[in-house]
Amino acid sequence: MTRPADSAAWWLRTAVGDLAAARSLLGTASAPARGAAQFAHQAAEKALKAAIASTGEEPTRTHDLVYLTLRCDSDLQRTLACLDIAVLSAVLSWSRHPEVDDPPISRDQAQHWLADAREIVALAAAHLGVEVESVQAA
Numbered sequence: 001m002t003r004p005a006d007s008a009a010w011w012l013r014t015a016v017g018d019l020a021a022a023r024s025l026l027g028t029a030s031a032p033a034r035g036a037a038q039f040a041h042q043a044a045e046k047a048l049k050a051a052i053a054s055t056g057e058e059p060t061r062t063h064d065l066v067y068l069t070l071r072c073d074s075d076l077q078r079t080l081a082c083l084d085i086a087v088l089s090a091v092l093s094w095s096r097h098p099e100v101d102d103p104p105i106s107r108d109q110a111q112h113w114l115a116d117a118r119e120i121v122a123l124a125a126a127h128l129g130v131e132v133e134s135v136q137a138a
Contacts, residue, residue: 004056008128011050011059013138015121018043020137022114026107033110034095040110040117041065041092044085047117047124051076054128065089076127083116 022039025031041063048068049059055073062068065085069077091113095105125132 004054008050008054010138011046011053012121012125012128012130012132012135015043015046015050015124016132016135017137018046019114019118019121022110022117026110026114032104033107034098034105036107036110037091037095037105037113040114041088041095044088044117044120045092047121048072051124051127063089063092073127076123079123079127080120083119085120088113088116088120 018039022036022043025036025039026033044065045063045068048065051072052059052068057071060067060071066089069080069085072080094102098104122132125135
């Protein structure tokens with residue numbers, strides 16, 4: 001059986017890896033911004049799952065960031081309240097399954113969502129008592 005601390009660390013390392021992937025895609029001019037948007041969402045999702053796993057609870061298999069936020073400790077929920085979690089939650093569907101008439105995701109939008117995801121990862125790491133800079137990406 002996996003200990004909560006081990007599970008939380010794994011989710012956090014994976015979140016940090018997704019942040020790196022998003023940054024890399026944004027730095028590649030030929031890569032569509034929607035790929036960076038997907039990884040930004042995934043980083044936020046995994047960071048929230050790290051916070052949930054730290055309590056000993058198994059994170060729900062969902063991509064819904066609002067739901068995951070509501071499963072987090074109330075202290076972390078309060079610190080996340082300044083971010084628009086609902087918009088970042090919708091990014092995954094928009095970036096993975098765009099409609100024919102949807103405008104493409106811009107680099108500025110992806111950069112904004114990446115900044116929000118970076119903040120979520122940092123807040124989750126701090127909640128776990130870890131400095132995000134010390135986390136090795138997985």
